[in-house]
Amino acid sequence: MSDITDDWVGLAALHALGLLDGEERSRFESRLQDDAAARDELVRLAEAAAALGGLAPESSPPPRLKQRLLSAIRAEAAPPPAQVALSPGIAVVFAGRMDWQETGLPGIRVKTLHFDAARNYASNLVSMAAGSVYPSHWHAQTEELLMLSGNITLSGHRLGPGDYCRADPGTLHEEVHAETDCTFLALVGLDNQFRPAPAPS
Numbered sequence: 001m002s003d004i005t006d007d008w009v010g011l012a013a014l015h016a017l018g019l020l021d022g023e024e025r026s027r028f029e030s031r032l033q034d035d036a037a038a039r040d041e042l043v044r045l046a047e048a049a050a051a052l053g054g055l056a057p058e059s060s061p062p063p064r065l066k067q068r069l070l071s072a073i074r075a076e077a078a079p080p081p082a083q084v085a086l087s088p089g090i091a092v093v094f095a096g097r098m099d100w101q102e103t104g105l106p107g108i109r110v111k112t113l114h115f116d117a118a119r120n121y122a123s124n125l126v127s128m129a130a131g132s133v134y135p136s137h138w139h140a141q142t143e144e145l146l147m148l149s150g151n152i153t154l155s156g157h158r159l160g161p162g163d164y165c166r167a168d169p170g171t172l173h174e175e176v177h178a179e180t181d182c183t184f185l186a187l188v189g190l191d192n193q194f195r196p197a198p199a200p201s
Contacts, residue, residue, distance in 0.1 A: 011024060011028050012028070012038070012041050012042050012045050013045050016042060016045040016046040016048075079097065080094070080097060081094075081097070082094050082095070082097040082098045091114075093113045093114070095111055095113065095125055098111045099111075100127060105132070105133075105134065105135070106132060107128060107129035107130075107131065107132030107178070108126065108127070108128050108129070108132050108134060109126070109127045110124045110125065110126050110127070111124065111125040112124055113125060119141070119189070120189060120190045120191055121141060121187070121188070121189050121190065122187075122188055122190055123185070123186075123187050124185070124186045124187075124188060125183065125184075125185060125186075126183065126184050126185075126186050127181075127182070127183050128150075128152065128176075128178035128181070128182050128183075128184075129178060129181055130150075130178055130179065130180045130181050130182075131178060132177075132178045133175050133176065133177055133178070134175065134176035135175060135194045135195070136172065136173060136174050136175050136194070136195040137172070137173050137192045137193060137194045137195060138170070138171070138172055138173075138192060138193045138195065139167045139168065139169055139170065139171050139172075139173065139189065139192055140169060140189045140191035140192050140193070141169050141188075141189030141191070141192075142166065142167065142168055142169060142187075142189070143166070143167040143173075143186070143187065143188050143189065143192070144164070144165070144166050144167075144185075144186070144187040145159075145164065145165040145166075145184055145185070145186050145187075146162075146163075146164050146184060146185045147159050147160055147161050147162060147163045147164070147182065147184045148161060148182075148183045148184055148185060149161055149181075149182055149183045150178065150179070150180040150181050150182025150183060151178075151179040151180050151182060152176050152177060152178050152179060152182055152184070153176075153177040153179055154173070154174065154176050154177075155173075155174045158179070169189075172195065
C-alpha cells in the first residue's frame, strides 16, 4: 500500500500546477511508475487545479496591455540616469552611477561630471592609484583641485582630504605623486600642455 505523506502530496500539487521541475520532478515521476495510489492522487489534484482555473471569468486584456507591461519591464531593467535635470540650468550628477574612464596615464582614471564646450573646461572626478604619477604641465586656464580621499605629494607638500590647490593660467605644476589610492575633484582647462620629460643625461 502506498504511503502518501504530506510532503509527497505537496510535490504532487506542484506537479499538477506545472510548477515542479529539475531533480524533484524526475524523482516524482519515477515514483509514479510503480505507485498506483500516487498516480490516483495526482489525477485528483490535477482535476482540482483544472476546476479552479474554470472559476475565473473569461475576459479579454486591453489591447495595449502587452505594450505597457513591456515598457514597465524595460523601465525597471534600465539603470537610473547619472545626471538628472532639476530645472532648466540646474542638474544633479550621481557620480556613483558613472563608469570610470581611462585617461591613458597608468593608474589614473576620470569621471567627467560636467564639460563646458565653449571654454573647453571640465569638472572631473579623478582617481589615482597608489604610486601613479600625473606629469608636470602648464595651465592654459585656472585649475582647482580639492582632495576627497587619500594623499598626494605636490612640489614637496602632502595633500589629504579637504586640502585645496589653485593654479592660475600660465603657471606650471610639477609632477603629482599619489602616495595612496586617492580621489579628488579637479576643475581643469583641457588645453593644458604637458611639459616634456627631461632628456636623459
